[in-house]
Amino acid sequence: MIETKTEQIIVLDLGHRPYQEVWDLQKEMQAKRINTQIEDTLILVEHEPVYTLGKNADENHLLQNRDESVDVFQIERGGDITFHGPGQLVGYPILDLSNYKKSVSWYMRTLEQVTIDVLDEIGIEAKRSEGLTGVWVGDEKIAAQGVRISRWVTMHGFALNVNTDLSFYDGIIPCGIFDHGVTSIEQLLGEKQDMETVKQVVIKKFNQNFIQGEC
Numbered sequence: 001m002i003e004t005k006t007e008q009i010i011v012l013d014l015g016h017r018p019y020q021e022v023w024d025l026q027k028e029m030q031a032k033r034i035n036t037q038i039e040d041t042l043i044l045v046e047h048e049p050v051y052t053l054g055k056n057a058d059e060n061h062l063l064q065n066r067d068e069s070v071d072v073f074q075i076e077r078g079g080d081i082t083f084h085g086p087g088q089l090v091g092y093p094i095l096d097l098s099n100y101k102k103s104v105s106w107y108m109r110t111l112e113q114v115t116i117d118v119l120d121e122i123g124i125e126a127k128r129s130e131g132l133t134g135v136w137v138g139d140e141k142i143a144a145q146g147v148r149i150s151r152w153v154t155m156h157g158f159a160l161n162v163n164t165d166l167s168f169y170d171g172i173i174p175c176g177i178f179d180h181g182v183t184s185i186e187q188l189l190g191e192k193q194d195m196e197t198v199k200q201v202v203i204k205k206f207n208q209n210f211i212q213g214e215c
Contacts (some may be wrong), residue, residue: 009095009211010038011203014045019073019084020094022047029094030155040099042206043092043157044199049085049168054146057081077156079133079146083171087163087184089198091206097152101208104149108133110209111158115143117205118160118198126189129180135160140183160202162186162193174214 002015014022022045032038051062052073057080062072084090097107112128115135119126119142126143129136145158161184169182185193 008090010041012041012043013199014043015085016046016048019050019052019071019098021046021075023073023075024140026092026094026155030150030153032131033094033096033153034151036095040096041094042203043094044202045090045092046086046088046195047084047090049083051081051083051171052077053081054079063171070168070171077146077148079144082144082146082159082169083164083168084159085164085168087161087186087195088159089162089195089202090157090159091202092157093154093210095154097154098150103154104147107149107154108145108147111145112143114202114205114209115158115160117209118201119185121201122185122189122198123191125186136180137183138186140181142183142188143187160173160185160198162195164200 017031022043026043029038029041033040049070050073051066051070052075053059053062054075054077056078101107112135115124119135124137126135126137134141134145143158143160147154147156161182163186164184166182166184166187185198
């Protein structure tokens, strides 16, 4: 575990951790942030392979031919089903939006902008897709997001495919979207990426969007 501070946002780099452990940590940290016991924090982590279903997910989007060794979690974030695993950088912001802007839509669009800015610096042109959440390159999704907000304090967040094994997505209908695929930075650039370098770009762009651009 590595803890650093970027101006006001504490960055907690957990390396590789099981999903349940970090889910429990998020709930604990959200409660502490609500009670002003901790400062705003961005958790960065890679998980062991899991499928997670949001509170309104369609269980039929978890396909019968999936890898049965992959754990499945029903969780309290918004959104449908997604995959987390090695090579995917997951960010869990624990932020009090009272310090920024009390707007769920503003928060979701700002998370998307963080990822768009990260990819732009790496050399990939990414965009939003009208009516859909997350970040896209062409018709393929490269970053998913889903959040839970309680008393304006956030948990869950975004997942960026860096060196992700995309075959795991064959076991689900990602985010419940039938007619779009998924991609990764590695697939688009044709070579494995240095995760530590990507993390530093994420931290910088997160800082720029939430600290320098706060309302």
